[in-house]
Amino acid sequence: MFFNNYTDYRKRYQKKMACILLILSTFVAFNACVSTDPNPYKGGGLVYKNACADCHGDKGEGLFDLVPPLANSDYLASHQNQLLHIIKKGLDTSLIVNGKKYSQPMPPQLLNDVQLVNVINFINHEWGNNQPDRLLKEVQAELKLEADKR
Numbered sequence: 269m270f271f272n273n274y275t276d277y278r279k280r281y282q283k284k285m286a287c288i289l290l291i292l293s294t295f296v297a298f299n300a301c302v303s304t305d306p307n308p309y310k311g312g313g314l315v316y317k318n319a320c321a322d323c324h325g326d327k328g329e330g331l332f333d334l335v336p337p338l339a340n341s342d343y344l345a346s347h348q349n350q351l352l353h354i355i356k357k358g359l360d361t362s363l364i365v366n367g368k369k370y371s372q373p374m375p376p377q378l379l380n381d382v383q384l385v386n387v388i389n390f391i392n393h394e395w396g397n398n399q400p401d402r403l404l405k406e407v408q409a410e411l412k413l414e415a416d417k418r
Contacts, residue, residue: 311386334370385403
């Protein structure tokens, strides 16, 4: 193959590299979607560790009489419709969890939509909790509805 000048060679090389990168990125994206990880909630576990565990404990056990447990929480089971908003906006009212009153305020968590879904699904499937999965589109619709009310 003969090239008239360096510019022709460079253009052809750039096109080949673009095709190779497209193929590689498609392969990586496909592998990210088809996970063989036995724990599908690992991403939520990382969010929990960074945003929640300091107060609620590594195993969702809570913090003495200050912060309620998330493990085997009757409150969590009966207030699923409020969980998103509690995490996003925080909580400054008392609540009763497993028969015990907790009054420590919870600050709002600065998480994006994907992090919110991941941490909710993680909490809902850890420490004896067995709640249904939340979908990203459901959470985004709830957040949009809330934003529209303002």
